[in-house]
Amino acid sequence: MSLSKYESTRGTxxxxxxxRAILGPCIDVLREVLSKEISPPDLEKKVKTYILQNGKPSISEQQKRLVYGKNYSVFDITLLxxxxxxxxSIPPHRNKWGKDPEPTDLSVSANIxxxxxxxxxxxxHATAFFLTDLDFERKWNHISQILKELEGYLxxxxxxxxTLVKLKICCMDPDSIQHYIDTLLTVEELQTDVSNLKEDVEEIKKSIKISSTKGKAI
Known part of the structure; x- marks a missing residue:
């Protein structure tokens, strides 16, 4: 079978x-926004308070360890x-957190x-491993505008x-192309799956312990 469809192309x-733009400048600018908003010691206090107030934590044990480690440089987009x-205290954008912002909304939360x-x-949700020239330009301009607005806020x-200007024209060999695609599409997903699995195991252990305790009481 021909492997030509999997070779590195202009589209890949x-x-x-x-x-690279998402894993580099986009993540880093979010880290800076978080640093501007709240210090590492205060963040740990806020997270602990949030967990106490909301009961079941909304972040994984791995993410909690990252937060308590106070090193923003290792926070991924999901955690950030x-x-x-x-x-x-960043106000939600007009359509509220978790929803697509309006195209004309240039607020900090909209760009986050x-x-x-x-x-x-x-x-x-990627379904293809390449972009046409037109789609690439549209996406690149979109990312550029996001960074412009957030740097203005900072x-x-x-x-x-x-950095984005340099990333657009820098040399990329086939190995580096595959590396960044794999990192974006696979590594973070694997880390999330492992974290979820660990949490599921802990929940099962707790359930077994509770059932065992009830059995003894009877």
């Missing part, structure tokens, strides 16, 4: 560049979105939401926008 390079939405949606599109330089 486009996808790999999108992956949860923290920005629930622990910070757009990064979450981008992440889901390219790792959770009041910093244009380092993420500048």
């Amino acid at each position: 390079t486009h996808l790999a560049r999108i992956a 979105y949860f923290l920005l939405r629930n622990m910070c 939401e757009r990064i979450r949606i981008l992440r889901n599109e390219w790792y959770g 009041g910093t330089a244009t380092k993420y926008q500048d």
Whole structure:
């Protein structure tokens, strides 16, 4: 069988560049927004309070360990979105958290939401492993606008926008193309599955322990 359909092409390079943009500047700008909003020590207190108030935690044990480790540089988009939405004082966009923002909404929360949606599109719901030139330009301009708005909120330089310009034209060999696509589409999903599995096991252990205790009481 011919393997030509799986070879690196201009279209797969486009996808790999999108992956690099999401896994690089998009994540980093969210980390900076979180740093601006809340310090690591305060974040730990807020998360513990949130868990106590809401009963069953909305984040995994692995994510809690990351939060308590106080190192924002290892937070992924899923965790960052949860923290920005629930622990910070950022007002929700016009359509509310968790929903697609209106195209004209340039609020901080709207742009945070757009990064979450981008992440889901390219790792959770991707159906093709290439992009046409037109689709790539549209996506790239979309990401560029998101970074521009969030850097404006941060009041910093244009380092993420500048990085995006370089990522668009830098050399990408076939190995690096596959690496970024795999990272975006597989690694994060695997980590999430492992975390969920660990939580399920803990729940089963608790259930068995409770059942065993009741049996002895009877």
